Amino acid sequence: MENKNNVPVFTFSIIAIIVGAALYKQFDFEKLTFEKPALAIVYLIVFVFSIIVLIKGLKKRTE
Numbered sequence: 215m216e217n218k219n220n221v222p223v224f225t226f227s228i229i230a231i232i233v234g235a236a237l238y239k240q241f242d243f244e245k246l247t248f249e250k251p252a253l254a255i256v257y258l259i260v261f262v263f264s265i266i267v268l269i270k271g272l273k274k275r276t277e
Contacts, residue, residue: 223271230264233257 237257240249248254 223268223275226264226267226271230261230268233261233264237261 237254240254240257241247242249
């Protein structure tokens, strides 16, 4: 039976792209600050979590 490890990798890659783009849009490069710092912290936590899940999923796939 086929293993369904591809679903979390695909899902978390979409999440990482969307949240990464939102973080990029909120960052002000002239002042080097975020427009909404509290929301940026939440986005950063979700972004880092999704990257960690992606790395773990890709490591499992290669083994």
